[in-house]
Amino acid sequence: MSRLLKQVVYGLFYLIILAGLVFGAYSLFFKPAPSCTDGKQNQGEQGIDCGGLCARTCTRADIGPIEISGEPQIFHPTASGISVLAKIQNPNSDYGAGRFSYTFKFYDSQDNLIQEVPGESFAYASEIKYLAEFNLSFSGFEQARRAELIIENPEWISSDSFKLPRAALQSAQTSKSDRGTLQVEGRFINNDSVTLPNVVVIALFYSQYGQTAGVSKNEIDNVPPGDSRTFSVIHPAISNIDVSRTAVFLYAKR
Template sequence: MLSWARKRQLAYGGIVALFFVLVIGAPFFARTIRGPSCIDGRQNGSETGADCGGACALLCPNTAAEPRTIWQRVFPEGGGIASAVLYAENPNKNAGAFDAPYQVKVYDSAGILVAEKRVTALIPSNGTFAVFAPNLFVGERVPVRASFERTALISWHRNVLPLDAVRVERLQFSLIPQPRVQAEIATTLKNPVNATAIAILYDEDGNAVGASQTIAEQVRAGANTPISFVWRAPFARTPVRAEVLAAAHAVR
């Protein structure tokens, strides 16, 4: 017959063994018996790579088309500050990116680098988009050229909201007393979204002369969200037209 001390030792040993089974064995068992998923770090199911392609929202590297640059500009804003814009097109009909990584470099007329900055961009599927880089410190140098370069591969996803998830409505542009753009962001989606809106001003020849960015939060169907942009620094050429590009992302 076991003594009381021996019974207690066996009980403690059983508790320790059960602990190791639950902490170490259970996760291993779960990984072994559960079906394929897009977050298990392995290529399985219909995937064409580890956790990408097939039924996964994430596309595998080099399976999506690269964005096409249409133009890129730098805009002096006075006080030693400039901003820059990349205007591009995403040819992928069903894929976008949440945080495409870019580095913008700004040069003067002698080709000398005067400012650089890393930014990320929300790229909606199937359409034009803009990347805005604000607050570039150029000091007393006069920036004349901007170059946007990707710093890493873009992670393309199928679940990025499409370009038509939000609309720009009631766009108004005026020059008096200051250049100003006013508009409303609308959506027909069931759930509220946030929208990144970039306004671009053009001169009579169609050249971009200024840009600005704002965020419209909690945009809901049936209740448009007003946005506005104001420029205080003078432009080298008078703007005559405004365009606003908006991209939506789900509220987290």
């Protein structure tokens, strides 16, 4: 072997060793550790940044978006604010949305955007539910003629891991005061094995002709297992109301 060839071989040998040392040092001291947000399927994950050690469940490609039933309804319960009601449905029987963000957008008669009101909620597998905001007051609310609901960023969870809590309505009675103020009084029970951190009670009021005439809500926090709680939902006077048609809904998250 010529002297020049030996120099080339030895040079390549030392270059390989040096490259190995550099790569090893990078991997040991500088390369980011695998995580659930690195955009790679590693550390035993079932998909990219999901499953395995990651909290986020891997979802199927055919999972459907949360559906909105018609256009949100706007009500004018007082002279100082408006209320809005929307009906949604999770079409997926195997997945619930542990959390999603939503925005109510309000428009005037010329379809100009007046205000956006953000919120957060959840939806169990195959659940049909209402989203409502009561007596909102913002600049220009008097001109609101139309509302739009936008739902974004649902965090899908297997229905086996996100089950509907067993909260049951025990009673509900609607009364009307001499001044016409409506009050829904009732009781519900937590039949589940865990404390419910928050229970939302929504009351829908209907006219004598069966049309939705108003909405109001209340929230009860920290309901232990087996506990029965009373609730009260108030709404200003509504003309031509039929108190016997009032519908009450409970929405709770474990």
